[in-house]
Amino acid sequence: MQIVEIYDTTLRDGAQSEDVSFSVEDKLRIVQKLDELGLHYIEGGWPGANPKDITFFEEMKKIPLKSSKLVAFGATRKSRNKVSEDPNIKALAEAGTEVVTLFGKSWDLHVTEALGITLKKNLEIISDSIEYLRSQGKRVFYDAEHFFSGYLAKPDYALKTLEAAKRAGAECIILCDTNGGTMPWQLREALEVVQREIGGSLGIHTHNDSEMAVANALTAVEIGVTQVQGTMNGFGERCGNANLCSLLPNLKLKMKINCIADDQLKRLREVSHFVSEIANLPHNKHQPYVGDAAFAHKGGIHVHAVRKNAETYEHVAPSKVGNRQRVLISDNAGKSNLLEKAKEFRINLASDSPHLTEILEQLKEREHQGYQFEGAEGSFELMMKKALGKHKKFFNLVGFRVIVEKRKGSEETFCEATIMVEVGGQVEHTAATGNGPVNALDHALRKALEKFYPALSQVKLLDYKVRVLTASDGTGSKVRVLIESGDGEKNWGTVGVSENIIEASWQALVDSIEYKLLNS
Structure with a gap:
C-alpha cells in the first residue's frame, strides 16, 4: 500500500x-x-x-x-x-x-x-x-x-x-x-x-x-x-x-x-471550522466535504431520492468527515422536503396529512413575497408549528417606538427604543439604548421579557444581514432581514420582510425569541 x-x-x-x-x-x-x-x-x-x-x-x-x-x-x-x-x-x-x-x-x-x-x-x-x-x-x-x-x-x-x-x-x-x-x-x-x-x-x-x-x-x-x-x-x-x-x-x-485513521477523519469538519473561527473568518459553507452546504439538498426530486437512499445524491457518507445531511426549504421544495424537515424538528406529520399541502403553499407564497428560509430554519419551524396548531404565543405587543436622533454633525447618532408588551394580562413598559435602531429594539424587547422568561438572558444576537429585494424602488425598496441568534448551545436563524427595515427586523427578532422559548 x-x-x-x-x-x-x-x-x-x-x-x-x-x-x-x-x-x-x-x-x-x-x-x-x-x-x-x-x-x-x-x-x-x-x-x-x-x-x-x-x-x-x-x-x-x-x-x-x-x-x-x-x-x-x-x-x-x-x-x-x-x-x-x-x-x-x-x-x-x-x-x-x-x-x-x-x-x-x-x-x-x-x-x-x-x-x-x-x-x-x-x-x-x-x-x-x-x-x-x-x-x-x-x-x-x-x-x-x-x-x-x-x-x-x-x-x-x-x-x-x-x-x-x-x-x-x-x-x-x-x-x-x-x-x-x-x-x-x-x-x-x-x-x-x-x-x-x-x-x-x-x-x-x-x-x-x-x-x-x-x-x-x-x-x-x-x-x-x-x-x-x-x-x-x-x-x-x-x-x-x-x-x-x-x-x-x-x-x-x-x-x-x-x-x-477513520476516527481522525471524522474530526475533519470540526477542525476546519475551528481554524476558521480562530482566524476570525466566516467558514465557507460551500466548501466540499466540510462546508454546511456540502451535503445539503434543496430540489424536491433530490430530497425524495435521498430519503430512500442517500447514495443517490451523496458521493460519500457525510458522517465519515464529521458532517451531516441537510434538507433545505425553499420554493423548490416538495413534500419530501417538508416531511424530512418535520422529522428533523421532531414534528409528527404524516405523508397524507392535509396540513402538508397547506404548509407547502404557504412556503411558496412566503418566498414569493421575499422570505428565504434556507438561512432561517427557526422561522420555518415556527411556521410549521403554527400551521399544525402547536405554536404558543408567549407575549402580545402593545406597541413600540424607536428614536434615532443626531444633535450635531460631529456627534454619534443616538438610538433609543421604547416598548410595551403584555404577558398573561400584565403589561411591561421599558426602554433601552443601542448602537443602532435594531440593536436598541432588541435590547428593549429582551429587557421587557426577561422578567417573565429568564432563559432569554442566554440569547445573543450573533449576526444581522439586510438584503435589498427591489433595488429599483430606491430607499422605498422591500428588504429581507436575516438574524442569527444563539444561546451558547445552539444557533438558529430567523427572517423578516418588509418595505420598512425596522418592521422586517422586528419580525425576525420576535421569531428568534419565540423559537428560544418554544424550544426551552
Missing part, C-alpha cells in the same frame, strides 16, 4: 493569506487541533523571521504532540554569509525541532534576478545549507521553490538544484508550484522526469491560482510522491494553497490511501 505523509503549513503559508493573522496563542491552539487530526508534520513558522514565531517555538518546547512532528521553516543561507554564521540557519538549528524545511531557488529567473547571484553559487548555497543542518542532527526537507516554473524555463538547471539537495542529504525533496499556474498534465510530465532522473523521496506543494492545487496534488500522489503539503481550508497567499480539507478525504476515501 502506498504511504503518503501529510504536511500542514497552515501556521506559516496559511498565515500569509489576506485577512488572516494568528497570534502566538492562536497558533498554539491550532497546532494541538492539527495534532488531534493525526497529521504527520505541522510547519510552525519561520523562527528567524519575526518575534512572534520565535516565541511560538519557545512555547512549543513545553507542549508534547501525540501524532505530529513540529517543523521549523526557513530559507537557505544568504550568499554573503558563511553557513555557520547565517542568522536564519542558526535560528533553524536552535528552534528545537527534529525536522527542518529549507526552501531554495529552482528557477534561474529567481537566482539571477531576485537573488542576484550566479547559477553555480545557488547550487553551493543549497548544498552547504542542507549539509550544515544535517551536521546539527536535523532531518531536512527541501522545498524546491518555483520548481515547475523553473523546469518549464530551464529544465536542466531546475534538475541540478534537486541533485544538489539530494547529494547534501535532504530526506525529502518537495516540488513546489509556487505561482500556482501549472496544469496537471504539465505537472505529470515534469514529475515523471524527476522520478527518473533524481528519484528518492518526493513531495508536492501546490498553490491554487489556477484552481488546480488539489488536482495537482492528487496527480502527484498518483505518480508516486510520498509527502503532500497543504493548509486547512486552503488558506494561503493570493488564491491559497492546496486544501487539506479536500485532500485528506480524497486521499483516504477515493484513493484508499491510509494517510490518517
Whole structure:
C-alpha cells in the first residue's frame, strides 16, 4: 500500500493569506487541533523571521504532540554569509525541532534576478545549507521553490538544484508550484522526469491560482510522491494553497490511501471550522466535504431520492468527515422536503396529512413575497408549528417606538427604543439604548421579557444581514432581514420582510425569541 505523509503549513503559508493573522496563542491552539487530526508534520513558522514565531517555538518546547512532528521553516543561507554564521540557519538549528524545511531557488529567473547571484553559487548555497543542518542532527526537507516554473524555463538547471539537495542529504525533496499556474498534465510530465532522473523521496506543494492545487496534488500522489503539503481550508497567499480539507478525504476515501485513521477523519469538519473561527473568518459553507452546504439538498426530486437512499445524491457518507445531511426549504421544495424537515424538528406529520399541502403553499407564497428560509430554519419551524396548531404565543405587543436622533454633525447618532408588551394580562413598559435602531429594539424587547422568561438572558444576537429585494424602488425598496441568534448551545436563524427595515427586523427578532422559548 502506498504511504503518503501529510504536511500542514497552515501556521506559516496559511498565515500569509489576506485577512488572516494568528497570534502566538492562536497558533498554539491550532497546532494541538492539527495534532488531534493525526497529521504527520505541522510547519510552525519561520523562527528567524519575526518575534512572534520565535516565541511560538519557545512555547512549543513545553507542549508534547501525540501524532505530529513540529517543523521549523526557513530559507537557505544568504550568499554573503558563511553557513555557520547565517542568522536564519542558526535560528533553524536552535528552534528545537527534529525536522527542518529549507526552501531554495529552482528557477534561474529567481537566482539571477531576485537573488542576484550566479547559477553555480545557488547550487553551493543549497548544498552547504542542507549539509550544515544535517551536521546539527536535523532531518531536512527541501522545498524546491518555483520548481515547475523553473523546469518549464530551464529544465536542466531546475534538475541540478534537486541533485544538489539530494547529494547534501535532504530526506525529502518537495516540488513546489509556487505561482500556482501549472496544469496537471504539465505537472505529470515534469514529475515523471524527476522520478527518473533524481528519484528518492518526493513531495508536492501546490498553490491554487489556477484552481488546480488539489488536482495537482492528487496527480502527484498518483505518480508516486510520498509527502503532500497543504493548509486547512486552503488558506494561503493570493488564491491559497492546496486544501487539506479536500485532500485528506480524497486521499483516504477515493484513493484508499491510509494517510490518517477513520476516527481522525471524522474530526475533519470540526477542525476546519475551528481554524476558521480562530482566524476570525466566516467558514465557507460551500466548501466540499466540510462546508454546511456540502451535503445539503434543496430540489424536491433530490430530497425524495435521498430519503430512500442517500447514495443517490451523496458521493460519500457525510458522517465519515464529521458532517451531516441537510434538507433545505425553499420554493423548490416538495413534500419530501417538508416531511424530512418535520422529522428533523421532531414534528409528527404524516405523508397524507392535509396540513402538508397547506404548509407547502404557504412556503411558496412566503418566498414569493421575499422570505428565504434556507438561512432561517427557526422561522420555518415556527411556521410549521403554527400551521399544525402547536405554536404558543408567549407575549402580545402593545406597541413600540424607536428614536434615532443626531444633535450635531460631529456627534454619534443616538438610538433609543421604547416598548410595551403584555404577558398573561400584565403589561411591561421599558426602554433601552443601542448602537443602532435594531440593536436598541432588541435590547428593549429582551429587557421587557426577561422578567417573565429568564432563559432569554442566554440569547445573543450573533449576526444581522439586510438584503435589498427591489433595488429599483430606491430607499422605498422591500428588504429581507436575516438574524442569527444563539444561546451558547445552539444557533438558529430567523427572517423578516418588509418595505420598512425596522418592521422586517422586528419580525425576525420576535421569531428568534419565540423559537428560544418554544424550544426551552
